[in-house]
Amino acid sequence: MPESVTHRAYILHARRYRDTSLLADIFTLEEGRYSVVIRGARGGKSGRQGLAQLFSPLLVSVFGRGELKTAGAIEAARAGYRLAGENLLIGMYVNELLYRVLGKYEKLPHLYTQYELLLEELGQGHFAPIQIRRFELSLLASLGYGITFDVDAESGEPIDANGQYHFIAEQGFQRTEGGINESFSGRHLISIASGEYGVACEPLLKHVVRKSLRPLLGGKPLNSRALFEGRAG
Amino acid sequence: MSDSSLITQLTDAFRCLPGVGPKTAQRMVLHLLERDRDGGRRLASKLALAMEAVGNCESCRNLTEATVCEICCDPRREARTLCVVETPADVLAIEHSGSYRGYYFVLMGCLSPIDGIGPAEIGIDALLKRCQKSIEEVILAVGSTIEGEATAHYISEVVKPLGVQVSRIAHGIPLGGELEFVDGGTLSHALQGRKIL
Ligand SMILES: [Zn+2]
Numbered sequence: 393m394p395e396s397v398t399h400r401a402y403i404l405h406a407r408r409y410r411d412t413s414l415l416a417d418i419f420t421l422e423e424g425r426y427s428v429v430i431r432g433a434r435g436g437k438s439g440r441q442g443l444a445q446l447f448s449p450l451l452v453s454v455f456g457r458g459e460l461k462t463a464g465a466i467e468a469a470r471a472g473y474r475l476a477g478e479n480l481l482i483g484m485y486v487n488e489l490l491y492r493v494l495g496k497y498e499k500l501p502h503l504y505t506q507y508e509l510l511l512e513e514l515g516q517g518h519f520a521p522i523q524i525r526r527f528e529l530s531l532l533a534s535l536g537y538g539i540t541f542d543v544d545a546e547s548g549e550p551i552d553a554n555g556q557y558h559f560i561a562e563q564g565f566q567r568t569e570g571g572i573n574e575s576f577s578g579r580h581l582i583s584i585a586s587g588e589y590g591v592a593c594e595p596l597l598k599h600v601v602r603k604s605l606r607p608l609l610g611g612k613p614l615n616s617r618a619l620f621e622g623r624a625g
Numbered sequence: 626m627s628d629s630s631l632i633t634q635l636t637d638a639f640r641c642l643p644g645v646g647p648k649t650a651q652r653m654v655l656h657l658l659e660r661d662r663d664g665g666r667r668l669a670s671k672l673a674l675a676m677e678a679v680g681n682c683e684s685c686r687n688l689t690e691a692t693v694c695e696i697c698c699d700p701r702r703e704a705r706t707l708c709v710v711e712t713p714a715d716v717l718a719i720e721h722s723g724s725y726r727g728y729y730f731v732l733m734g735c736l737s738p739i740d741g742i743g744p745a746e747i748g749i750d751a752l753l754k755r756c757q758k759s760i761e762e763v764i765l766a767v768g769s770t771i772e773g774e775a776t777a778h779y780i781s782e783v784v785k786p787l788g789v790q791v792s793r794i795a796h797g798i799p800l801g802g803e804l805e806f807v808d809g810g811t812l813s814h815a816l817q818g819r820k821i822l
Contacts, residue, residue: 405739411644442808446771471809478782480775488738616738618745623782 396455396464399423402507403446404487408434414444416463418452419490419507424498428454430463447483447511448472473515482524483514485616489528493535493608503534522589525597532604539600540564542585553579561603574599632658684755686731686748688713696720696729703727705761709752709780711735711768719766727764730755735767735776747776749783762790769796769814 399420409415414433419425430452433444443450449469454461475483490507494500510527513520532538542551545564551557555578557565568575576596584593632654639650657665681687682694689695696702696716706727710716711734719725732747756763763784767773781791797815798807807815 405737407740442810475771476774477778480771480778483771484736484738484775491739614738615741615743618743619736619738619779 396453397422398451398453400469400504401450401452402448402511403444403450404491406430406433406444406446416444417491418450419494419504420452421501421504422499424496424500425490425494426461426496427459428452428461428463430466433466443468445472446487447475447515449508473511475511475514476517478519479514479517481616481619483511485614485619486510486524486527488614488616489531489605492614493531493605500534503531506530521594522591522597525594525601526589528601528605529597532601535608537562537604537608539604540585541581551578551581551585553577553582557581559600559603561607681733682731685729686733686751687716687729704759706764707755707760707762708764708766710766711773711776715766728760732767732776735770735772736779737772744779744783749780752780753783753787756784756787756789760789762792765791765793769811 399418399422401418401420404417404419404425406414406416409429412432412434414430415427416430416433417425417427430444443466449472451467451469452463453465454463456462486507506527510523513523529539543549543564544551544557544567545560546566551565552567555567556569556575557578558568558575559565565576565581576599580590580593580596583590584597589597636647636650636654639645639653640647645653657668675690678690679688680690682689682691682697684693684697687694687696691698703726706725707730708719708725708727709730709732710719711732713731716729716731719729730748730752732752734742734747736742736744736747763780765777765780767777777793781793784791795818797811797818798804804812
């Protein structure tokens with residue numbers, strides 16, 4: 393038996409591979425995201441098929457040195473989060489986001505913890521736009537695109553509660569004299585910087601996150617957006 | 626046999642079938658060449674015909690060479706119910722059970738954003754159009770995978786505003802099944818879907 397290591401992991405995406413296996417993209421605490429063949433994950437005999445589900449915390453024993461590793465065994469670390477209804481679609485959005493922007497073997501243990509916290513929220517049935525924005529912000533920060541909310545990127549001055557600001561991706565907030573669409577009040581920026589995400593900050597956060605993610609997505613929009621378009625909510 | 630011989634090419638071609646590895650493919654090829662040339666010719670001509678002629682039913686998206694499939698054309702079926710399934714094989718399975726007399730709609734997959742399968746790919750527009758014709762209940766008979774659950778939720782959200790009732794088939798203990806051999810997920814589904822007696 394080749395030597396194996398055990399990683400804590402979530403499946404971001406899996407597709408059928410050969411007759412009874414899955415080719416899965418997993419996000420692990422120890423090694424970040426990578427691809428692995430999970431043998432016997434489909435087809436009755438092994439009893440592993442129920443385990444290899446999205447949003448389930450797994451223990452995966454992997455071996456192999458090359459680009460594509462093999463999972464010798466998978467185990468449930470504990471019961472999976474039971475996302476239902478709209479939160480299931482949100483979970484799929486988050487998985488697609490990670491799948492698109494995470495490089496392979498980039499160790500991001502903090503982001504892993506944030507992902508787990510988000511799944512817990514979603515699994516408890518909370519509809520939590522703010523939690524999703526918080527996760528997206530920590531994703532951006534983990535990848536080196538963190539957003540500074542309390543300093544004017546142009547002047548270096550602290551944000552003025554009475555000022556109006558607009559946002560430029562990969563740069564930050566700059567003071568504007570108005571007349572520009574999508575300008576935001578300094579008061580909201582300061583409250584976000586201090587960790588207070590009120591409902592009033594939602595449009596701002598959504599705008600800022602979308603604009604910042606755009607360059608990382610390479611001009612190709614996320615497919616899961618289609619799940620939320622043209623519907624109420 | 627050289628690498629580019631017809632025999633090798635044919636063997637490779639057979640490997641597009643699910644469950645057919647190099648050994649099985651070779652056995653199939655040798656069988657046809659040695660013992661059943663007529664069968665081989667028939668297979669080749671039917672394959673060529675079917676690959677060209679079979680498309681999707683305009684009404685339910687199931688596979689058919691007609692514009693509208695046989696089931697959709699059958700006026701004796703229960704016109705008020707529409708059963709939504711993932712694949713043509715699911716239609717066959719439900720038909721064989723003999724327990725359903727309504728019409729079908731075949732999604733040809735289920736929602737999977739990473740694979741590029743969104744509402745358009747599973748034919749949501751066609752489904753909504755279909756629902757406007759005499760349908761009073763949509764029965765969701767999609768799988769109990771995460772993707773199946775998400776698909777069921779999405780469809781119920783877009784269909785309900787049309788005033789159509791949406792139901793989901795029950796998931797639970799297989800007939801003749803013993804509780805202790807049923808996995809936790811299935812058991813919890815079965816408990817949630819319990820019926821008052
Ligand atoms: Zn049809």
